[in-house]
Amino acid sequence: MSHHVVLGLFLTAAALSAPAAASEWGCEVLLCASSSNPSWRGVSACHPPMNRLISAMKKPGFDWPTCPEAGTGSPGHERYADCPEGYQVGSRGDRNGFAREGDLCVKTVNICQGRTHGLYSSDRQRSCIQTVSISRPLRSEPYYFDIRNDTSGQTERHWFGLNR
Structure with a gap:
């Protein structure tokens, strides 16, 4: 049974339960x-339940x-995507010196590789390493729900955005 059928059953159950209005809307959103x-x-x-959500936010x-x-609660939110291969997450400091939440991708590179100018001093080699x-x-x-598939027992992450 697909998760859409399972969620459809949740929607039906939600419509029949006591605090139906809020729960039904939450299940429609999910x-x-x-x-x-x-x-x-x-x-x-x-469109109606999602537009209502966007306005309410x-x-x-x-x-x-x-x-x-459905047992999902509120969705998770991850503003940033993964860094490209070879990069690690880093942060840029703001004017007050506080690091922002992982807004950079950084890597260390040797800018002198491939150049053959004889022997380097250790100071010269250090200046080759740059970030x-x-x-x-x-x-x-950026939003996601982790939904457990009752058939497989696996949890699947469903990403979504709220731009219309």
Whole structure:
């Protein structure tokens, strides 16, 4: 049974339970957010609950609508994508000296490799080692739900974005 069928059953159960309104909306959000092919933007039935969510997030005191029947709670959020191969996550300091949350990708390179000018002094060799950095890429879909597949027992991560 696909997770969409399972979530569909959760939606039905949510509609029949007592605190239906909030729970039903939370289950609709979960179902739509976990839709990957097409994403929720390609499913017309997902536009009302997701647009309602996007509007609600702008208001003070926002609480993510949850779907207790699915056991997922609020989604996770990772602003940055993985660094390219060979780079590690680093941080740029702000004006107050505090490091920002992993906003750079950095690697150490030897800029003198391949040059053959005889022997180097140890000072010269040290000056060959430099750290290069690039801005860490942002995720287009920074939110995720980890949904347990009851059939396989595996947890699958479903990424989604909230830009319309």
